[in-house]
Amino acid sequence: MAFAAFATGTAKEQAPRRKSRIALLLLLPGILYMMLFFLVPLVSLVMTSLQAPVEFGDIGEYETAFRWENYVVAISTYGEHILRSFGYALMATIFALLFSYPLAYFIGVKARPWPLLQKLMLVMVIAPFFISFLLRTLAWKSLLSDEGFLVSSLKALSLMAPDAHFTGTGAAVVFGLTYNFIPFMTLPLYANLERLDTRLVEAGGDLYARPATTFFKVTVPLSMPGIVSGVLLTFIPAAGDYINASPQFLGGPSTAMIGNVIESNFLVTNNYPAAASLSIILMAVILVMVVVYIKRSGTEDLL
Amino acid sequence: MSTQEARILSEAVTDRTATARRGRIGFGSWVLPVYAFVALVFLAIPIAYTFVFSFNDALKSNVVWRGFTLNNWTNVCAKIEVCEAFGNSLVIGVVATVIATTLGTMIAIALVRYRFRARSQISLLLFLPMATPEVVLGAALAAEFLTAGVQKGIGTIIIAHTMFCISFVVVAVKSRVSTLDPALEEAGRDLYGSPAQVFWRVTFPLLLPGIIAAALLSFALSFDDFIITNFNAGTTSTFPKFIYISAARGIPAEANVIASAVFFLAIILVLITQISAEARRKRLEKEGK
Amino acid sequence: MATGSFATSGADLELVGIQKRFPGFTAIEHLDLVIPAGSFFALLGPSGCGKTTTLRLVAGLEDPTRGSILIGGEDVTHRKPFQRPVNTVFQSYALFPHMTVLENVAFGLRRRKMAKPLELAQEALELVELEHLASRKPTQLSGGQQQRVALARAVVNRPALLLLDEPLGALDLKLRRQMQLELKSIQEEVGLTFLHVTHDQEEAMTMADTVAVMNKGRIEQLGAPEDLYELPHTAFVANFLGQSNLFTGPVLEATSHAIAVEVAGTRVLVPKARARKHSGEVTVGIRPEKLRLLTEAPPTTAGVNTLGPGTVTDVSFSGVSTQYQVDVPGADSVTVFAQNLDFGPVVTPGTEVWVSWKVDHGFGLEDSASEEAKFAPELDTATIAVQAKRDLAAELEVS
Numbered sequence: 001m002a003f004a005a006f007a008t009g010t011a012k013e014q015a016p017r018r019k020s021r022i023a024l025l026l027l028l029p030g031i032l033y034m035m036l037f038f039l040v041p042l043v044s045l046v047m048t049s050l051q052a053p054v055e056f057g058d059i060g061e062y063e064t065a066f067r068w069e070n071y072v073v074a075i076s077t078y079g080e081h082i083l084r085s086f087g088y089a090l091m092a093t094i095f096a097l098l099f100s101y102p103l104a105y106f107i108g109v110k111a112r113p114w115p116l117l118q119k120l121m122l123v124m125v126i127a128p129f130f131i132s133f134l135l136r137t138l139a140w141k142s143l144l145s146d147e148g149f150l151v152s153s154l155k156a157l158s159l160m161a162p163d164a165h166f167t168g169t170g171a172a173v174v175f176g177l178t179y180n181f182i183p184f185m186t187l188p189l190y191a192n193l194e195r196l197d198t199r200l201v202e203a204g205g206d207l208y209a210r211p212a213t214t215f216f217k218v219t220v221p222l223s224m225p226g227i228v229s230g231v232l233l234t235f236i237p238a239a240g241d242y243i244n245a246s247p248q249f250l251g252g253p254s255t256a257m258i259g260n261v262i263e264s265n266f267l268v269t270n271n272y273p274a275a276a277s278l279s280i281i282l283m284a285v286i287l288v289m290v291v292v293y294i295k296r297s298g299t300e301d302l303l
Numbered sequence: 304m305s306t307q308e309a310r311i312l313s314e315a316v317t318d319r320t321a322t323a324r325r326g327r328i329g330f331g332s333w334v335l336p337v338y339a340f341v342a343l344v345f346l347a348i349p350i351a352y353t354f355v356f357s358f359n360d361a362l363k364s365n366v367v368w369r370g371f372t373l374n375n376w377t378n379v380c381a382k383i384e385v386c387e388a389f390g391n392s393l394v395i396g397v398v399a400t401v402i403a404t405t406l407g408t409m410i411a412i413a414l415v416r417y418r419f420r421a422r423s424q425i426s427l428l429l430f431l432p433m434a435t436p437e438v439v440l441g442a443a444l445a446a447e448f449l450t451a452g453v454q455k456g457i458g459t460i461i462i463a464h465t466m467f468c469i470s471f472v473v474v475a476v477k478s479r480v481s482t483l484d485p486a487l488e489e490a491g492r493d494l495y496g497s498p499a500q501v502f503w504r505v506t507f508p509l510l511l512p513g514i515i516a517a518a519l520l521s522f523a524l525s526f527d528d529f530i531i532t533n534f535n536a537g538t539t540s541t542f543p544k545f546i547y548i549s550a551a552r553g554i555p556a557e558a559n560v561i562a563s564a565v566f567f568l569a570i571i572l573v574l575i576t577q578i579s580a581e582a583r584r585k586r587l588e589k590e591g592k
Numbered sequence: 593m594a595t596g597s598f599a600t601s602g603a604d605l606e607l608v609g610i611q612k613r614f615p616g617f618t619a620i621e622h623l624d625l626v627i628p629a630g631s632f633f634a635l636l637g638p639s640g641c642g643k644t645t646t647l648r649l650v651a652g653l654e655d656p657t658r659g660s661i662l663i664g665g666e667d668v669t670h671r672k673p674f675q676r677p678v679n680t681v682f683q684s685y686a687l688f689p690h691m692t693v694l695e696n697v698a699f700g701l702r703r704r705k706m707a708k709p710l711e712l713a714q715e716a717l718e719l720v721e722l723e724h725l726a727s728r729k730p731t732q733l734s735g736g737q738q739q740r741v742a743l744a745r746a747v748v749n750r751p752a753l754l755l756l757d758e759p760l761g762a763l764d765l766k767l768r769r770q771m772q773l774e775l776k777s778i779q780e781e782v783g784l785t786f787l788h789v790t791h792d793q794e795e796a797m798t799m800a801d802t803v804a805v806m807n808k809g810r811i812e813q814l815g816a817p818e819d820l821y822e823l824p825h826t827a828f829v830a831n832f833l834g835q836s837n838l839f840t841g842p843v844l845e846a847t848s849h850a851i852a853v854e855v856a857g858t859r860v861l862v863p864k865a866r867a868r869k870h871s872g873e874v875t876v877g878i879r880p881e882k883l884r885l886l887t888e889a890p891p892t893t894a895g896v897n898t899l900g901p902g903t904v905t906d907v908s909f910s911g912v913s914t915q916y917q918v919d920v921p922g923a924d925s926v927t928v929f930a931q932n933l934d935f936g937p938v939v940t941p942g943t944e945v946w947v948s949w950k951v952d953h954g955f956g957l958e959d960s961a962s963e964e965a966k967f968a969p970e971l972d973t974a975t976i977a978v979q980a981k982r983d984l985a986a987e988l989e990v991s
Contacts (some may be wrong), residue, residue, distance in 0.1 A: 020417070020419050022413075022417065023413045023416075023417035023418075023419050024419070026409040026410065026412055026413035026417075027409070027410055027413045027419075027425065029406055029409065030406035030407060030409055030410040030469060030473075031410070031425060031428065033406055033465070033466070033469065034428050034429065034432075034466065034469060035428075037444060037447075037462055037463070037465075037466040038428070038431070038432055038440075038443075038466055039428065040447060041440075041443035041444045041446060041447040042443050044443065044446045044447040044450050045439070045442060045443040045446045045447075047446075047450070048446040048449075048450070099342065102335060102338050102339070102342075103338070103339050103342045103343075105335070106335045106336065106338070106339040107339065110335055110336070115581055115584070116578070116581050119577040119578070119581060120574075120577075121339065121343060122577075123570065123573050123574060123577060124343045124346060124347065125343070125346065126573075127346065127347060127350060127566075127570060128346055128347075128349070128350065129523060129527070130523070130565065130566045130569040130570060131349065131350050131353055131562050131563075131565075131566045132353075132527060132542065132543060132546060132558075132562045132565075133527050133529060133543065134529060134543050134546040134547055134550070135349075135353050135546060135554070135558065135559065135562045136349035136350065136353065137349075138546070138550060138554060139348070139349035139350075139352040139353050139356075140348075140349055142352065142366050143348070143349070143352060145366075147367075179346075179349075182346065183346075232434070236434055236435075236436055237436060237437065239436060240436020240437055240438040240439065240530075241436075241437075241438075241530075242438065242530070243529065243530070243547075248547075248550040248551050249550065258438075259436070259438045259530070262438050262439075262442055263438070263533070263534075266442055266445065266534065267533070267534065272446065272449065275442055276442065276446055279438060279439040279442045279443065280439075282436055282438065282439055283435055283436065283439045286434070286435075286436065287434065290434060
């Protein structure tokens with residue numbers, strides 16, 4: 001949704017105007033702000049990622065250098081975390097898509113005759129946004145803990161081994177990521193499906209396509225822009241998240257994602273260059289994946 | 304929270320299935336509504352949990368149900384750290400929202416209404432923060448503050464929040480600006496409005512719904528942000544940061560109270576706007592006939 | 593001039609040597625135009641002919657590339673829209689959706705700090721018979737009502753000049769007729785100068801005292817509606833205003849009062865006064881309703897032109913009249929409108945017929961039919977704007 005909003009063609013093409021002076025005045029403060037607190041920090045991050053420790057200095061003291069091996073070190077030390085991050089994020093994105101598509105389809109297409117119901121269901125979709133991200137994750141931690149109702153009943157029914165856990169496992173982290181980013185997936189899907197021309201679906205049926213065929217040949221391709229937006233909006237924050245994977249929340253000692261590593265290097269061990277180079281790697285991989293994904297799904301005009 | 308909505312929903316769902324039954328009892332006619340209902344209930348589970356445990360007569364950690372009490376609600380500020388953190392979050396949210404909404408609205412108007420060089424670069428500059436993981440945004444800004452030797456605190460948090468809110472404000476307001484008929488402003492100029500009068504009496508009131516939506520979004524993002532805050536907060540506490548820190552040793556039930564209160568406030572606001580918009584639409588439809 | 597007082601009467605509008613270029617195309621090539629005070633003037637032309645641009649230039653919403661605009665003898669070329677004694681009724685009405693009808697109408701009065709804006713606005717609403725809807729929001733009104741509010745909102749300011757930008761385009765036919773009459777009576781009542789832009793020839797002809805037909809950024813012909821119809825100067829006007837049969841041929845001979853043109857091997861006479869050209873290749877035109885259909889070769893009569901024999905290829909009956917299509921060898925297909933004085937069509941396809949008309953009804957054009965006969969639908973305003981936008985973007989990209 002947010003991505004589609006940057007599409008170039010607006011509904012109403014407007015006549016050209018040239019009053020660059022006013023445009024400049026309008027743009028200048030905001031753009032300066034973004035330069036100063038987004039672009040410069042990125043540059044600063046790149047510089048930090050190449051720093052070398054000060055000789056005989058304290059922990060956390062670094063000086064400007066061009067130590068490209070920082071990246072090599074980061075990848076060799078944390079390669080596992082990087083892969084795990086993208087693996088978890090990918091799984092969470094797929095689960096969120098599978099969860100959200102039917103829901104968005106129901107709200108956006110089937111519930112059309114009842115606009116008020118549509119609105120209420122939408123409010124319920126975004127409701128998790130209004131309760132603290134951390135608290136709702138902690139709520140799942142309690143609900144899914146070994147003492148919790150779910151796990152203890154599963155154990156009582158011998159569906160789970162008595163010494164097995166759910167929290168602290170990779171599955172729990174993927175579950176948490178999926179839950180937390182479902183609204184990011186559902187909303188763009190809804191926004192797209194809500195405008196789906198049902199006559200096209202009927203035309204599919206009219207042209208001898210069975211419902212399943214119509215769905216995959218007509219509905220899904222038409223909703224591609226919504227899917228692309230939803231996937232990006234889910235994947236990007238999921239890949240960089242470190243709440244769900246944190247041992248205090250749903251993760252355990254062996255679930256650390258790249259975000260956890262960046263956080264601990266930056267804020268705990270003060271190893272700024274490592275944290276910075278990992279951040280750059282994360283951002284670069286995400287940008288490459290986003291561009292490739294958008295190109296392949298044929299919705300370049302989204303950017 | 305979901306009981307009332309759930310009832311409305313279930314009524315609607317049964318109504319829907321009833322309608323379908325009159326036609327033909329198909330597999331697809333009830334699977335989807337039932338699924339949607341279950342999915343929405345699933346989404347509401349942690350909310351319900353948080354709300355229920357705000358009434359828990361908890362000791363230090365609020366994990367095990369120990370009995371019902373209203374104490375947490377009546378004495379929210381018994382745990383002073385909770386209220387302090389909440390206060391900080393409010394201040395940060397309001398200040399960041401005001402700055403971000405102002406700057407973002409100005410950019411949105413310029414992007415839709417004017418043609419200039421470096422347009423695509425500016426769009427990219429505004430798009431990138433949304434495509435950047437929060438960890439990276441937080442770490443980058445923290446690296447800058449580190450290099451510049453800036454003391455981290457409430458000021459740096461506000462700077463950070465304003466930064467990531469601007470992009471979202473631009474998106475929200477831009478869509479409103481682009482649906483605004485330029486003829487309306489021309490009519491204002493034609494009817495003897497000076498440029499300033501046209502802006503404040505025609506353009507601004509018409510953009511206001513979009514601006515308000517952007518401000519609410521911006522406040523919500525700021526209020527709930529933890530990752531970027533964590534990198535740039537120093538010793539300053541915010542509500543999410545407080546929860547993160549106390550997660551290890553147990554969250555006081557007062558945090559559940561605040562979260563629940565904020566939740567209901569937000570939901571009521573959203574419901575009111577949605578329902579009144581729907582009512583207005585219906586009224587217009589009726590008058591149209 | 594614009595602030596604080598009403599214009600006491602309509603004012604002359606004078607456009608001197610106006611040119612308007614947008615990046616990549618020229619909307620108006622060269623325009624000189626005088627609209628006398630108190631007249632109802634229509635600019636008529638197809639989409640993209642420059643008529644809307646002309647209107648926007650007068651309103652001050654665009655700046656001319658060259659030339660000057662005078663209202664009541666005063667040069668307003670460089671005045672901002674809000675400094676001009678001009679108001680516009682926009683094509684989309686452009687009513688402010690966040691204000692009531694009354695506030696909409698009072699908007700201009702308030703901006704000019706006139707005394708008692710609401711009372712004046714109320715009076716203006718009475719003029720358009722909408723006083724009972726004053727407290728409604730514009731979205732709660734029908735199209736016709738919105739149009740009348742837009743008119744009241746403009747008229748209430750007593751501008752020296754009122755601009756109408758295809759204000760009736762969005763209304764259905766019946767409502768349009770009704771609004772045409774209302775507009776005309778309001779104009780007579782308030783005595784303003786009206787400049788009306790439209791692509792609807794019928795609208796222009798029924799309402800305006802003077803019509804200027806525009807094409808490709810210039811005025812092709814200007815005059816009273818009946819003059820334009822009876823004596824078009826160019827093929828474009830002949831075809832844009834109603835239908836015409838056009839025949840092109842060399843001038844065989846020119847006498848003191850008529851020229852003879854060879855069409856399909858026959859001499860066709862045109863009065864010299866009604867011909868724009870007296871030598872070389874001349875295009876002769878005749879309106880379909882002025883033609884008579886004859887089933888026998890008529891005797892040669894002075895003052896009557898005859899073509900034929902030809903073959904009827906199509907007959908279409910439309911109640912009051914019947915339209916016949918006649919193929920005359922050597923000339924193009926000829927269209928004849930015949931009133932149904934008798935029951936139904938008088939001939940059937942395949943019949944051999946002659947067509948004749950009074951010499952006095954024919955006209956000679958200054959250009960040739962082949963250049964203009966096929967009216968190419970040009971780009972509409974929106975497409976032009978988009979094109980201009982792209983060109984400008986490209987231009988900025990390069991620089």
